[in-house]
Amino acid sequence: DVKVTQSSRYLVKRTGEKVFLECVQDMDHENMFWYRQDPGLGLRLIYFSYDVKMKEKGDIPEGYSVSREKKERFSLILESASTNQTSMYLCASSLGMTGESPDTQYFGPGTRLTVL
Amino acid sequence: GDSVTQMEGPVTLSEEAFLTINCTYTATGYPSLFWYVQYPGEGLQLLLKATKADDKGSNKGFEATYRKETTSFHLEKGSVQVSDSAVYFCALSLIYNQGGKLIFGQGTELSVKP
Numbered sequence: 001d002v003k004v005t006q007s008s009r010y011l012v013k014r015t016g017e018k019v020f021l022e023c024v025q026d027m028d029h030e031n032m033f034w035y036r037q038d039p040g041l042g043l044r045l046i047y048f049s050y051d052v053k054m055k056e057k058g059d060i061p062e063g064y065s066v067s068r069e070k071k072e073r074f075s076l077i078l079e080s081a082s083t084n085q086t087s088m089y090l091c092a093s094s095l096g097m098t099g100e101s102p103d104t105q106y107f108g109p110g111t112r113l114t115v116l
Numbered sequence: 117g118d119s120v121t122q123m124e125g126p127v128t129l130s131e132e133a134f135l136t137i138n139c140t141y142t143a144t145g146y147p148s149l150f151w152y153v154q155y156p157g158e159g160l161q162l163l164l165k166a167t168k169a170d171d172k173g174s175n176k177g178f179e180a181t182y183r184k185e186t187t188s189f190h191l192e193k194g195s196v197q198v199s200d201s202a203v204y205f206c207a208l209s210l211i212y213n214q215g216g217k218l219i220f221g222q223g224t225e226l227s228v229k230p
Binding site: 033 | 209
């Protein structure tokens with residue numbers, strides 16, 4: 001089974017702090033994704049990555065950056081956390097352009113971040 | 117642009133009732149369609165998928181048929197259980213154009229009462 005893990009289930013930070021959210025997948029997937037989930041808004045894509053050291057902006061990249069130094073790990077960085085970044089953050093991975101189900105995404109359990 | 121629209125929730129049903137959650141989409145290409153489920157306190161899990169017109173995806177008693185003529189992918193289950201209480205997301209993927217990004221609907225919360 002594909003496993004996607006996220007470093008924390010719950011996180012509380014102060015305004016202005018630098019925040020790192022880590023995501024690791026164990027199935028050699030090419031693609032990795034970061035979403036935030038807010039009530040009534042569904043899932044919104046923040047950033048995604050097709051390959052190591054490669055990243056592309058999603059729909060709401062402002063206030064976030066990402067890092068993918070190794071294939072299995074994709075980090076989301078909040079350079080200076082603000083209260084409007086309080087949310088549930090979900091990481092996902094998918095096989096990529098090859099394989100039987102290249103576009104099926106597998107999700108981690110989520111990190112609920114509160115910024116005070 | 118490409119988008120997914122789901123019926124608004126919450127949907128409240130009694131156990132053993134019939135479930136339909138409507139999903140329609142707008143896409144310029146030929147998308148794959150998905151239903152994901154999110155149980156309380158958890159991430160999303162793939163429930164079922166369909167990759168071309170007239171395909172039927174099914175899993176755990178849930179079904180959805182890819183209807184190109186009505187651009188729909190409605191989720192159905194004949195007899196719901198309390199354990200089906202969750203949030204359900206419809207999504208589409210245009211892998212060759214968009215690199216496998218998923219576009220999600222806003223989610224429909226289902227609550228099943230005993």
